[in-house]
Amino acid sequence: MNPFPLIGAELRRSWPGALALFAVMAFAIAMGVTVIAQERALRQGSARAADDFDLLIGAPGSETQLVLTGVYLQESALPLMPDTVWSELARRNGVTWAAPLVFGDTWRGRPVIGTTADFVTRGGKRTPEAGRLFQADHEAVVGSDVPLAIGAGVVTSHGHSRDDGRALPGEARHEGHELIVVGRMPRTGTPYDRAILAPIEAVWEAHGLARGRPDRDARIGPPWPEATGDAPVIVVKAASVADAYRLRAAFRGGRTMAVFPAEVLVQLYGALADVKAVMAAMALATQALVFVSVLVCVFALASARRRDIAVLRAIGAPRAFVFAVVWLGVCLLVCAAALAGIAMGYVATAGASALLSERFGFMLNARIGPDEWAMTALAAVLGALLALVPAAAAYRGSVVTGLRGG
Amino acid sequence: MPISASSEAPPLTVHDLRLVYGRGRDATTVLDVPALSIAAGAQLSVSGPSGSGKTSLLHVLTGIERPTTGLICWGSVDLATLGEGARDAWRRRNVGLVFQDFHLAPQLSALENVLLPLRFDHWRLGAAQRDRAQDLLDAVGLAEPKRRAGVLSRGEQQRVAIARALIRDPRILAADEPTASLDAENRAVVADLLLAAARRSGATLLVVTHDAALLGRLGSVIRIANGSVAPVEAAA
Structure with a gap:
């Protein structure tokens, strides 16, 4: 039929x-x-956005906020850690790479993050898609979604700035601390695609903080022989799972807290x-x-x-x-x-x-x-x-x- | 299922047929047919006032409805003993039905309406079956087989319905007031078509009608009043 x-x-x-x-x-x-x-x-x-963030170390406070700011670049005033935390971490074994992050500056609404080459390259695993890595404290690399050409100059502002680049009342533009874009990172599908990554020394200097070296020494990046400015977040890539747990235990309690972003996400x-x-x-x-x-x-x-x-x-x-x-x-x-x-x-x-x-x-x-x-x-x-x-x-x-x- | 010329129509013998609705004190006798005998290939009409049981008689004789008691033998098959599924199957093989209001599928073409009864037991239809349907439409004088049935005139719709009734080469052709909703011209055409089709195939033709012209052209008349049928013997 x-x-x-x-x-x-x-x-x-x-x-x-x-x-x-x-x-x-x-x-x-x-x-x-x-x-x-x-x-x-x-x-x-x-x-996926949290994949590269094995362990975050921050000053005691909200674990969730540490992840939201460190991984997803949500604006907030995180408490700061003194440079002794970094020195202590630098002495530890089981760290593949680690990098401090400092937030707070922006360019036309996009976050400017002060960090080190290790973070930008994820310990050497990523290279710029165009141009090169920053090598001096007036250079910067940008995420794939930042509308800045290589060679462009950037004057960042403290706090949130308007999209047209003019400072809001009560916010300071870091005049005299212009950054030159020297490289562009490949797309990651994370909030860092919208970020401008500058040497952490540039951000410290713009805020009048110690940059870890004498003024005549123009090199950037750790190790820093002298005192540095504070940082709210340190990203740590551990050599193994066991190392990650050991590091978390070492930095948990007291002056710092250590968080697996994956745990917070769960x-x-x-x-x-x-x-x-x-x-x-x-x-x-x-x-x-x-x-x-x-x-x-x-x-x-x-x-x-x-x-x-x-x-x-x-x-x-x-x-x-x-x-x-x-x-x-x-x-x-x-x-x-x-x-x-x-x-x-x-x-x-x-x-x-x-x-x-x-x-x-x-x-x-x-x-x-x-x-x-x-x-x-x-x-x-x-x-x-x-x-x-x-x-x-x-x-x-x-x-x-x-x-x-x- | 053969679609070519059917075998000879079976004779009908009815004995003590009663159709009763309800039970006990509410029981109403709808039909009471002590004896009825119709020769193979006879052409006869069922006539009587409205509500006298004409349609019920047609339903019982074609196996649509089962009688309460009695015997309805078409040849060797006693419809009164068959279950509903078996009666449906018997009707599918033996009966072509034409209704007063045509009852075509309005969205199907005239040709598809004619082919519909073949779809009951065929997944795909062959060229021979389509040719046969086309021939039937030609025979009833329908010029445009591709037109939707719903847009045809009433006279055209009844012609398609006749072609549909004939597609399986029924040995019994039954029609319930086939001309009642048509104008005079179409009444004559439809009457011609039914009579000619029955004559050509040798099918027994049973027509419920009060159309005097049609009554006059059929051989015998089964007169029915209040459900009672006088004994009839109709010859071919």
Whole structure:
């Protein structure tokens, strides 16, 4: 038997209703898909941004804030550590590389971070995409998203500056401490793509702090023979997992705290998972409501078609044929809605990810994963199962009554 | 399933047929047919006032409805003993039905409407089957087989319905008021087509009608009043 020509005709005949059912089902599925895909994109994007940060050392305070500022460059006034912490770390074994970070300066809204060559190259693993690394305290390299050409001069400001480059009232421009852009780093998909990386000595000097060397010594970078300015964050790459735990233990408590960003993220993801659970439950409830409404509509439609069904039976259609016409018709709608829902969910996730990437600074990859497919397949299977009810009703209806009524 | 010329129509023998709705004191006798016998290939009409049970009789004789008691033997098959699925299958193989209001699928083309009964047991239709449907549409005089049934005139729709009834070469052609919703000109055409089709294939033709012109052209009349049918013997 082949019920499809008749199914096609029925769908064409009631296309406004069929289209409406298709649209609400697709929308409900898209909502579910978006919630799941967006949560994963957020989790993976933020985790990837923290990949290079094994261990953060900071002055005692909020661990979460240390991660948010050190990894995601969220503006905040972190407490500072004296240079003795750096000296102590420099004496330790098991450190592949370590670098202090200082924040607070900006250029047209973009953060200027004072650090060392080790951080910029991640201990030699990354090289500039264009130009070279900074080699003097008036040079800087920029992240891939900073609109500065190599050779451009930058006058940074203390605190937040306006996008047009003019200082806000009460904020100081570091005149006389111009930086020259000498290199551009490749894209990382992290907030550091928006940052200008300057030698830490340049930032210390601009703030009138000790730069670790006598004035006549123009070299930059550690080791620093003399006193230096303070730093809020030290990034540490440990030689091994055991070293990482040992270092964390050594710098935890007392004057410093040591944090695995991954651990802090796990806590944040816990909160995120709760939000996701609530939203996923809402999306599921929406889907359930939608499918029940679809069922009611299909039922109403099937009762309106009682006479057509009776005629089919009268001219000899087997029950299976009548069942297939009703059931496969709904299944077709459900499957089309599921596919459209996946597509719409992907588009929504891509849009939201683009917006959130802009907002958070790290890359969110919009992707439809197995969870989304599973949820959509589940919705499609449930829809197909629910459609058995009106199909069975059509199957059982009396031909004589159907021919008389309607 | 053969679609070429069918074998000879079976004769019909009815005994003590009763169709009763409801039970006990609420029971209503809808049909009471002590005896009815129709020769193979006979052409006859069922006539009587509205509500007399004409359509019920047609339903019972074509296996759409099962009688409460009695015997309905088309050849060796007693419809009264068959379950619903078996009666559907029997009807599919043996009966072509035409309704007062055509009951075509409005979104399907005339040709697809004619082919629909073949789709009940075929996934793909062959060229021979399509040619046969086209021939039937030619025979009923429908010029545009690709047009949607919903946009055809009433007369055209009934012609398509007749072609649909004939596509499986039924041995019994049954029509319920086939001319009642048509104008005079189309009434005559539809009557011609039904009679000619039955004559050509040798099918038994059963027509419920109160159309005097059509009544006059059919061999015998089963008169029905209040569900009671006087004993009839109709010859071919």
